[in-house]
Amino acid sequence: MRERTLVKDLAARSDGPVTIGGWVEKLRDQKRIQFIILRDETGDVQVTYPRPVINEEPDLDDALAATVSTLTAGSFVWITGRLIHDERVKLGGLEIQLDNLEVVSLADPETPIADDTSIDKRLDWRFLDLRRSEMNLVFRVQTTIEHAWRQWWYENDFIEVHTPKLMSSPSESNAELFKLEYFETVAYLAQSPQFFKQMAMTAGFGRMFEVGPVFRADPSFTSRHATEFISVDMEVSWIDSHEDIMAFQEQLLVTALTAVKNKHGDEIKRLFDVDVVVPSVPFPRIPLAEAIEIVRERGHDVVRGGDMDPEGERQIAAHVAEKFGHEFVFLTDYPSTVRPFYHMRHPEDPSLTKSYDLIWRGTEITTGAQREHRIDILTEQAKSKGLEPEALKSYLDFFRYGAPAHGGFGMGLIRVLMLLLHQPNIREVGYLFRGPNRLEP
Numbered sequence: 523m524r525e526r527t528l529v530k531d532l533a534a535r536s537d538g539p540v541t542i543g544g545w546v547e548k549l550r551d552q553k554r555i556q557f558i559i560l561r562d563e564t565g566d567v568q569v570t571y572p573r574p575v576i577n578e579e580p581d582l583d584d585a586l587a588a589t590v591s592t593l594t595a596g597s598f599v600w601i602t603g604r605l606i607h608d609e610r611v612k613l614g615g616l617e618i619q620l621d622n623l624e625v626v627s628l629a630d631p632e633t634p635i636a637d638d639t640s641i642d643k644r645l646d647w648r649f650l651d652l653r654r655s656e657m658n659l660v661f662r663v664q665t666t667i668e669h670a671w672r673q674w675w676y677e678n679d680f681i682e683v684h685t686p687k688l689m690s691s692p693s694e695s696n697a698e699l700f701k702l703e704y705f706e707t708v709a710y711l712a713q714s715p716q717f718f719k720q721m722a723m724t725a726g727f728g729r730m731f732e733v734g735p736v737f738r739a740d741p742s743f744t745s746r747h748a749t750e751f752i753s754v755d756m757e758v759s760w761i762d763s764h765e766d767i768m769a770f771q772e773q774l775l776v777t778a779l780t781a782v783k784n785k786h787g788d789e790i791k792r793l794f795d796v797d798v799v800v801p802s803v804p805f806p807r808i809p810l811a812e813a814i815e816i817v818r819e820r821g822h823d824v825v826r827g828g829d830m831d832p833e834g835e836r837q838i839a840a841h842v843a844e845k846f847g848h849e850f851v852f853l854t855d856y857p858s859t860v861r862p863f864y865h866m867r868h869p870e871d872p873s874l875t876k877s878y879d880l881i882w883r884g885t886e887i888t889t890g891a892q893r894e895h896r897i898d899i900l901t902e903q904a905k906s907k908g909l910e911p912e913a914l915k916s917y918l919d920f921f922r923y924g925a926p927a928h929g930g931f932g933m934g935l936i937r938v939l940m941l942l943l944h945q946p947n948i949r950e951v952g953y954l955f956r957g958p959n960r961l962e963p
Contacts, residue, residue: 849882
């Protein structure tokens, strides 16, 4: 394997021979000099080739110049040349003077997308869209976030679990399920690792996490919904209330945003014009009933019946930004009517649950709660939701032989990226989007 220098490492190198590999971003094929803007996964660099001169005129038969002239935008090439630091060069203050060019593959000359192409068209050609520097940065940011989380989980004694995505029965309810043939029976794609997270608690794991795909047969076409997405899940035993889970999540987000700011803050500012804000803790907390009243006073009536609608989320976020100067807010104490049967209810008011949603800049990114761990109460709460305990037998069995008090949350990874980078749509920051009308590429 030949030695390859990445563009990001060129500035630290001394002038002299260098070999780089990447794709052609632009070609300016002039009579006396040729310019190639070459991009790799780390950045752009200018490559120049002055045509040889014969009798004071460019040699139009020069083989290397002829090869350069064949290049099309997107072609992958090897470049060997001489690195020169020159502050007059606008692109990074350096250039490579071409000595040799090897064409790995030529791209078709007509590209199907441009910078102003619609998101749906760009998704058709996502591999080309991902070549943009902004998109490369998105996934380096995602990698930094997940690395920071994993390090935090590891340092805090969490166990990683990979739960199955094929299930014999619904993971939470009969809604939003994908059903598929499974030998002589049927299976369902998991909407959530919820039941298996709780199984880890009754297994005595203490603390667990998972980063993995979940599936929702939800025919929504909004900017924040998908039929397949990556869920970030945590579950913790020996808690006193959902307040403990909120405190864990605060630490997790501060850890990730600090890592992103330190590693990518300048580049995010340059490419997205966004300042990464590391939030102070604790995040503001507002009971849902109070939040609905605040939103009403701001001129919007929430009509969902015990839940916050998207406009309400935007309005409560605006209120928190104005009053507390904070981008995050926990909405707590949701009615039991809008929460799953396994959310623990307040002993002093069973109509409310020990649960929360986390809103970031006007969009919900998390639902969390303390779970009900007492088998008799859990069974009765399932019945109150119209669920048959027999259909939940394998889940309820988890709690028949002792269970600690526990709780956790699920958080959408792509929503986190969308909000961090101030993008209008999860389609912009996901690798390959899946929705009601998209299964390709």
